[in-house]
Amino acid sequence: MKLHNIALNNIRRRKAKMAFLVVGMIIGIATIVTLYTITGAMQTEIADKFDQIGANMTIVPQSDSLSMSYEGVNVSDVGGTPNFITMNDVAKISTIKNKENIATVAPKLLDTLKIDNKERLVLGIQFKEELKMKRWWKIQGNKPASSGDVLLGYQAAKGLNKKAGEKLQVKGKTYTVAGIIEETGNQEDSVIFMDLNELQTITGKSDAVSFVEVSALCSTCPIEEITMQISQKLPGTKVSAIKEAVQARKDFVDRFAQLGIYVSVIVLAVGSLVVLITMMSSVSERTREIGIFRAIGFRKGHIISVILMESGIVSIIGGITGYVIGMAAAVTAGPVIAQMDVSIPWDAKIGLAAMLIAVAMGLAASALPAWKASRQDPVEALRYL
């Protein structure tokens, strides 16, 4: 007979009460595990999705003379002495060490062309890549399908008095206005968007790119690292991270992670309360029994040990079962709850953490009942008086 035998026998005998305790613990731990794993998976997924919306990096040729800017990006020598990035350089972006973090590479050629007797800003883009990045664009009409299509910014369409489906003459060639981008309030509104190759051809700037916007997935690799790797691949360029985009992403993901933590803390507090109340009630029911232990000669430490052992054993059972149930719930219900294709792997470290949290929660919540039990006066406990 050792102290742990007393704890084990009590657990066996008080099956209903202990089952209640285990269930409380399981609910707490399973909820935390489910929340943690789902929010963890969602964080990566959301971060990646967030990163794909808009650029978080720009690449411009290095130049001393800056004459034009687009969307806050300074573009050099438009219409003057060419100082361009080449398409060969653009291809190199996808060869960096962290190439899997590169979601979209959108090269652009910016130029001014005389259209309808007026100098207008024309941006050559790769429609597919651009539309992937500019998900906030709402297009009236159709998305451009071929190099013969152009997209007009809201103000540009107004200035040219063009509607979707109408024709537009540019340098003697006829293009179809596939669609008009709804007003964004940005410089985009006054731009004519056309196929990059097409603009390169009609302006005679074959292979030339004014600047490149890149959206990189930064959840697994810091943007500074990706910026540095691109800079090394493209020595004649200036690679900059768009701090606002990175910060916005970080703020959003941090808020999401915080929400998970807050919910977990609340669940943990409720779970601890269940353990505290159950253990208090258990100690109260066992007043006489604890009195016998003390009268026989058990020290306060022995009583505390027995109570904490009981709680510890129950916590380990609750922790392991809670982890298994929580993970099973996360794996099966995670994609439904998250409304996205999240991948939730079984992780032994989470299992160990769940068990440790359960034991810490059980012991912390049992500390007060154990201390109270140890201080019971054996005489009063045995109701001698």
Place this chain on the structure above:
Amino acid sequence: MSLIKVQDVKKIYNGGEGEVTALGGVSFTVNEGEFVALMGPSGSGKSTLLTMLGAMNPPTSGNVIVDDIEIYNLTSEKRADFRIEYLGFVFQQFQLIPYLTAAENIMLPLAITGKSNREQVQMAQNVLNKVGLGEKGNRLPNQLSGGEQERVAIARAIVNEPPILFADEPTGALDSKNSEEIMNLFKHLNKEGQTIIMVTHNPEFLSYVDRGIFIKDGMLDESRHSKKIAV
């Protein structure tokens, strides 16, 4: 030789209705190997005295000395150690732990002594044999009769071979036949050298003890103290 010395022990409780004197200055000694009955009517203070002798209930004044140790000069934890080493208790209503078998109940005082499981099992079996329950060690308390539960309680009290055995109304929950058997068991243990102090209000049991100490209203009733009466 005096094993227990009780010197002018008083116990006063402060209750809602003012001070209540449970013991008003009690002195006596108990010799090694004696079988003493503490007797008196309900509320006379005999159970209070027993808990004081049992190192559980400090007196308001006076000394309790056991084997030359002033037990209330010890800290609460040292008194717990003292209890496990010196004292065995047979409580009212048996007070067995319901989820432990008879043998496990008996091994309870051994659980904190550092003895090996094997040693504990052997010691428990020895006392089970001594109290006549050699075959019933695996039974839970609710699978035993009242008399058998009392025997388990006695076995638990003596398994550690304590110098002193206290029993508080040990036959209070038993019929006359079982009561007689239990008293014979106590007598047998006493003959083997066990010092026993038993609280009882049954005067018939005076025939089993060496001496009866009577308490009335928290004081010794010297006029009724009895010497050994032949069984």
